[in-house]
Amino acid sequence: MTDPALSAVSAPLQSRPRPKRKTLMNVTDAIKSRKSVRAFRPDPVPKAVIEEILEVSMRAPSGTNTQPWHVYVCTGARKQAVTDAVLDQIRAGNAAKYHDVGYYPERWSDLHNSRRRNVGWGLYSLLGIEREDKERRTSQALRNFSFFDAPVGIFVTIEDYLAKGNWTDVGLYLQTLMLAARDHDLHTCPQAAWVPYQDAVLKTIGAPEGQSLVAGIALGYEDTTKIENSLVSEREKLENVVQYLGFEAE
Template sequence: MHVDEAIQSRRSVRRFLPTPVPQEMIRHILQVASRAPSGNNIQPWRVHALCGEPLQALCRDILRAASEAAEQHRPEYEYYPSQWVEPYLERRRQNGFALYEVLGIDRRDLQRREQQMLRNYSFFDAPVGLLVTLDRRLNTGSYMDLGMFIQNILVAARGQGLHSCAQAAFAPFHAVVRRHLPLCEDDLLVCGIALGHEDTQAPENRLLTGRQPVEKFASFHGFDAATERMC
């Protein structure tokens, strides 16, 4: 798969088939992803890959925590702003409304919306769940490095014919995760990643979120003059 196709076909898949993914394929994806750049090549990422019973046991405990006492669990870093401003607030709303619409969930149906949110904690039925951590002793630049590494995972997965969903929803449940995985004291849980084969019959997987055109987020300086000189 050409890299352009891998990037453009990547999307957040929210229902997976139970088809197993071989460990060697996961190793290959992570090896490819590890070519991500990082400041001074410090490579600040760490990944825990789960499948089978270890994955199911973790999901059961997190789902229980999210259902019974979600307010007692807080992430160790702030992903979203404390106060939303435009245009980000409207984009966030449009994304949520689009997902509920494709699922046939009324905006006022709080129970079904909650049920859909809780599906995060089963990794949307994916056969493989990745948990990504960062050494908390590092600084903001390492979050940039980690973001590029995570993006590489998602794109490399497409190169293997797989789909994925990056999930910050796991971050609040780091205490639960520590009961299941050998996280070091300095490991900060950043996100989970669902990985597997897409269920093409699932309505939620028909959702394709839009992107702003280049003219909205980029400006170009000096190109016309350079073109003139070349001519």
């Protein structure tokens, strides 16, 4: 019997009646309006809307069409169970680090570290959290594990044996999903925070052996009254990342 609070999606969904919605958002608006939302309203997201987002997202590109993603959509008690499992692990003193699972490097370059710090302190500044206030910084970080109160939590996994190119494919899928959500006035927050605790996550969602967690995603309606949602991270100037080659011949 299928648990309605936990769905595993690894193949295109069958055609279903489409939920009513507003005029489609154009791609540019979806890209520019997408941001990491860290406070959601409790309003439930209709399952039909979630299914449409997931079905559209299956059009994400992947090398040789391998489609190497598996998706677990959690709501209600099953979502809370994942939260509880991870918090129990943290309380037991079993907190892990990103480099322990090979997700992020142990040491960052000065450039990348400055970008990380800028967005982190930008968030804490909005929330009135001082740098030396470790307790409040920790409390804010732990909000990741409630999906920032979003009604829907999504986990995306990949088979262990796959390599860098396949992880790139899953990244393309994640971006496609987040942009598709904007078409329904929904917001998201992609979350690496779950990855160091993936053993607890994978066990709780019932993922089979041989899968690794790529990311979690909070999905829901933005709480526009919360100041943390006014944060829009800066982007590097185009000339600092792009090189035009051969245009002088035109």
